[in-house]
Amino acid sequence: MAKKSILNKKSIAFLEKYLNNAAPTGYEWEGQKIWMDYLRPYVDTFITDTYGTAVGIINPDAKYKVVIEGHADEISWYVNYITDEGLIYVIRNGGSDHQIAPSKVVNIHTKKGIVKGLFGWPAIHTRKGTSEKAPKLDNIFIDVGCTTKEEVLELGVHVGCVITYPDEFHILNKDKFVCRAIDNRAGGFMIAEVARLLHENKKKLPFGLYITNSVQEEIGLRGAEMITHTIKPNVAIVTDVCHDTTTPMIEKKTEGETKMGDGPVITYAPAVQQKLRDLITDTAEANNIPFQRMASSRATGTDTDAFAYSNGGVASALISLPLRYMHTTVEMVHRDDVENVIKLIYETLLKIEDGEDFSYFK
Secondary structure (H helix, E strand, C coil): CCCCCCCCHHHHHHHHHHHHCCCECCCCHHHHHHHHHHHHHHCCEEEECCCCCEEEEECCCCCCEEEEEEECCECEEEEEEECCCCEEEEEEECCCCHHHCCCCEEEEEECCEEEEEEEECCCHHHCCHHHCCCCCCCCCEEECCCCCHHHHHHCCCCCCCEEECCCCCEEECCCEEEECCHHHHHHHHHHHHHHHHHHHCCCCCCCEEEEEEECCHHHCCHHHHHHHHHHCCCEEEEEEEEECCCCCCCCHHHHCCCCCCCCCEEEECCCCCHHHHHHHHHHHHHCCCCCEEEECCCCCCCHHHHHHCCCCCCEEEEEEEEEECCCCCCEEEEHHHHHHHHHHHHHHHHHCCCCCCCHHHC
């Protein structure tokens, strides 16, 4: 008998709309509106902060507070320099990959609307043998079809305009979700689905649940760093993506072995509180949810670090979604892993349903 999916048509439609919308670091507002509109029926209230982090709250008056968190922003570029000939040089906004840029179409966001452009590159015929240059930050450039700087400025393009890729959501071979910005709007999607399941299954939690979609993770965990001091949670369960290390040119001896389709990845790291992590792995085993393990030296590099070391210490853990081709326009995840991350967070929340005083996590 085929297993029943926890994702429905409305869920997938939301995921597609949410991923297709551009929400680069520092400009997450439109994406947050889409996310909040979807989440609205499943929460009691919202809070937002100055930089755009959005939090849906269930039981806002409860004494103890649990955060489930993802981040909303995507990598992008900034216009950095416009030549007299009308070509545009860029700098990163987050960890944008210079090697994938040549021949990619881009959207330049201006007050006049989207201006289309493309990363140009010399034809193969003109690149000679050992003198052939690789794409680097100082030689990739955008062409918007103009021949002078004045033409570019007339389009509304200026230094500081943000640039995103237009690549949109699709499903590959029935169960692989592919898009740019799955890192980490998949996280926002999954925590929203947890809220939906709690609502539809009429589960009552004795603690306050703060479904948190943080901004500016891609440039240093900044949104989580700010919102944790507003919420002051007792517990934080963070979800992000990690690498599928089974594709070519990745060294498992240094990166570890985690594989798309084999389940959520539970991280072992100093920022991960042991009792909370054990609760998550015990929950996975009790509910037959497949999972993998990963070790991180020093820092996880995710919002987990921002929550863990805030407010005198917050019991924090990380559940990751294995992903192929991170920081490209063809990021890929397995539908089963998405569903199992949702299930694991959902079931873990129910494990602390008895409303203990949270001394367990101390």
